[in-house]
Structure formats: structure tokens, C-alpha cells
Amino acid sequence: MKRSNTHLGKHIPPVCLYQEELSAISVALAQDSGKLRIKTDEFEYDSLDELFSNFGDSLNGLSLKREAPYISVDFDSRGGVWLYASHDDLISRGVFAQIQELLESKRRHSYFILRRFVELSGWIGTAGIGAFLAAGHWREALLSSFLPLLSIAFIFIKPRSILNRTSRAQTKNFWQRNSDQIVVALISAVAGSILTLVATALVPGGKL
Numbered sequence: 001m002k003r004s005n006t007h008l009g010k011h012i013p014p015v016c017l018y019q020e021e022l023s024a025i026s027v028a029l030a031q032d033s034g035k036l037r038i039k040t041d042e043f044e045y046d047s048l049d050e051l052f053s054n055f056g057d058s059l060n061g062l063s064l065k066r067e068a069p070y071i072s073v074d075f076d077s078r079g080g081v082w083l084y085a086s087h088d089d090l091i092s093r094g095v096f097a098q099i100q101e102l103l104e105s106k107r108r109h110s111y112f113i114l115r116r117f118v119e120l121s122g123w124i125g126t127a128g129i130g131a132f133l134a135a136g137h138w139r140e141a142l143l144s145s146f147l148p149l150l151s152i153a154f155i156f157i158k159p160r161s162i163l164n165r166t167s168r169a170q171t172k173n174f175w176q177r178n179s180d181q182i183v184v185a186l187i188s189a190v191a192g193s194i195l196t197l198v199a200t201a202l203v204p205g206g207k208l
Contacts, residue, residue: 034066122151
């Protein structure tokens with residue numbers, strides 16, 4: 001008995017990586033004498049050092065691959081990362097699992113929070129439409145209808161992974177260091193405003 005020749009594939013939502021993580025992925029791919037191939041939409045590289053030193057490359061379409069067995073890590077694939085191995089052998093499973101664990105630990109938290117908020121807004125908006133109509137608040141019902149539409153539109157948005165050629169220690173940009181906290185604060189403020197609007201409209205005697 002032997003395992004059938006199947007492949008491995010996993011789509012991972014957008015991640016935020018720095019030089020350290022990209023180096024770790026390349027090391028994992030190069031295990032057992034794997035030959036590393038590095039490519040973007042604009043250039044092909046012989047090493048990560050070349051990639052890191054070319055600040056003229058936007059890193060769009062970055063892919064890291066190896067041959068025999070073939071394993072690839074493609075960024076910006078369907079708005080995230082596509083991790084693929086052409087064979088389900090021992091080496092492939094080990095490398096695949098190692099890279100998958102790394103990528104999933106570096107997911108963009110702000111994106112997940114925003115997605116959950118948009119989904120919740122869609123449900124609130126749908127419930128609000130019926131409640132506002134029953135209460136005779138036509139204008140508020142119309143405004144609430146934008147929330148489900150926003151939730152539907154978000155499905156077609158493909159946020160990209162954030163790839164930094166510099167190390168975490170070298171990155172001093174305020175937004176990059178505090179983006180998750182800023183997004184959470186903004187989402188909390190908007191969510192609070194929406195809930196207040198709904199509560200005020202539904203409470204007897206409430207005024208908008």
C-alpha cells in the first residue's frame with residue numbers, strides 16, 4: 001500500500017511580514033537541498049539579499065518557490081497567500097506545515113476585525129430596516145439599508161498582504177506600529193454610533 005499522489009493547497013488571508021519572516025520562509029523552502037526561486041511582477045532574483053536591496057521593486061506578485069518537490073508561496077493571490085505543494089510526501093508535508101504555521105501567526109488582525117465588524121453591521125442593518133419600517137422611521141430604514149450593501153461590497157474587496165523588506169527593528173513608521181490599535185479604535189467608535197442610533201430610534205420617546 002502507498003499514498004496516492006495528491007497535492008496540498010491552502011489559501012491564507014492577508015498577512016503582515018517583515019524581513020525575518022520572509023527569510024524564515026526561504027529557509028524552510030530550501031530544506032533538503034531545495035533550489036529557491038524568487039520572483040515578483042517586475043524582477044526575478046537569485047537571492048533574498050537582492051530582493052531586500054532593490055527598493056525600486058514594489059514586491060507586487062511576490063512568489064517564493066522550490067523544485068523537487070515543488071512548493072510555492074504566492075502572495076496577493078485572491079487577496080491573501082496561496083500556499084501549494086505538488087506532492088503529499090514527507091518533505092512536502094513538513095515544509096508546508098512549517099510555512100503555514102508561520103503565515104497564520106502573522107495574519108493582519110486589523111483586516112479580521114474589520115471583516116467581523118462589516119459582517120455584524122450587515123446583520124444590524126438588516127434587522128434595523130424591519131424595525132425602523134415598523135416604527136415608521138422611513139429615513140432611518142433607508143440609511144440602515146446601506147449597511148447590508150456595505151457587507152456585500154466587502155466580499156469583493158481583496159485586501160493585500162503587507163510585505164516589508166526591512167526588519168521589524170528597522171521599521172519606525174507610526175502607522176505600521178500602531179495600525180491595529182488605530183483601526184480597533186475607529187471601528188469601536190463607528191460601532192458605538194450605529195448601536196446608539198438603533199437604540200435611540202427603538203426606545204419609546206427617543207429622538208434622533
